[in-house]
Amino acid sequence: MMDVRDVVVEYGRRAAAVRAVDGVSLSVAPGESLALIGPSGCGKSSLLFAMAGLVRPTEGTISVNGEALTRPRREIALILQNAxxxxxxxxxxxxxxxxxxxxxxxxxxxxxxxxxxxxxxxxxxxxxxxxxxxxxxxxxxxxxxxxPNVMLMDEPLASLDTLTKERIQDLFLRLWKRHAFALVLVTHDIEEAAFLGQRVAVLSDRPAKTKEVVENPAMGELNYRDTAAFAETAQRLRAALER
Ligand SMILES: Nc1ncnc2c1ncn2[C@@H]1O[C@H](COP(=O)(O)OP(=O)(O)OP(=O)(O)O)[C@@H](O)[C@H]1O
Ligand SMILES: [Mg+2]
Structure with missing residues (x-):
């Protein structure tokens, strides 16, 4: 179980400080999937890097199975934005x-x-x-x-064509089910979040705060994109992002 509590990430100091993440709390249980969606530059990578143990939160805590995360760990894998x-x-x-x-x-x-x-x-x-x-x-x-027990992905499919993207999303779904890692996927793609996230946390403009968490329990099958539940989740995500 990874637990993120009231996490703030700031770069620089005092007057020059840039706040990227503003008090985000969320948790991911073993084998669960969570998508994080938010506008460009809102602080998604900062939050994910903190969950990888690469960035130390300015405030708040991140723990894995009750133990504070203070540095990168072998059981937490991170896929970078450009591979x-x-x-x-x-x-x-x-x-x-x-x-x-x-x-x-x-x-x-x-x-x-x-x-x-x-x-x-x-x-x-x-x-x-x-x-x-x-x-x-x-x-x-x-x-x-x-x-890994936890797989963190930072916009792994950005700027791929739609069909290639969907084929690799299918692959992610199969890997997630077969390897049973907890998946945290950062994306700005509504369909990707709706296809791969059991829950989707919608983040605000910078500094990132959680605007809404959309439950998406019907996901998990390759044909989910063709269902009404998928369209409904995508619609809710779009509405939350626009709010
Ligand atoms: N190492 C750093 N030093 C200073 N500022 C940084 C650093 N990393 C990120 N920032 C700033 O923090 C803010 C959030 O950046 P971050 O990369 O987390 O956003 P993002 O949501 O991942 O963006 P994108 O959608 O472009 O990937 C931005 O204003 C960025 O300029
Ligand atoms: Mg980023």
Missing amino acids: GLLPWKTVWQNANLSLLLGKEYPRVTARAVLDELGLGEVRNRYPSELSEGMKRRVGVARALSTS
Whole structure:
């Protein structure tokens, strides 16, 4: 269980301080999914980085299973906004970066993850030889390589075409169900939030506050996009964002 209590994130000091997150509280239980949606620049990444243990909240607390989060932890994976691939490393090396950095030799499970993501055939290619969609999937493979309990995604599919996006959203749904991690997905895409979030927290303009939490219990099947419940959730999200 990850618990975010009254978290404030500020950059800089005193008069020059920029407040990015303004007293957000939320929690994610094991195996749950939560989407965070909000306008550009509102503080989404700041909040997610705090949940990754990379940014220390100015006020408030973040705890994992009752223990204060003070630094990055192996069981919490973060997928960055641009996938964060190293151009001089192959797909396989990028996917296993944490293991390589730990000087621990990657295990066979890593190959299974690449196959699961449809990257087995391109494992020896470099990022410049991949499509955008493949690059994003390498970012996912890297995050999965440590078998995380919590998967944090920062706009993982931004600027992909609609069909590629939906195909990878389908993949995320299958991975979430199969690997049973808690998913926290930051997005500014209403459909993506409605497809992948069991709950969707709608954030305000900067500094981010929770405007509304929309429950979306009917999500979880690949055909959810074709249902009335999906359209209704998307409509509620749009209304909350516009308020
Ligand atoms: N390291 C930093 N130092 C100073 N200010 C920062 C830093 N990181 C972010 N900010 C500021 O905090 C605010 C929120 O930024 P953040 O990246 O969290 O928003 P976001 O919602 O993720 O934006 P986007 O939709 O563009 O990804 C912005 O005003 C930004 O300029
Ligand atoms: Mg961001």
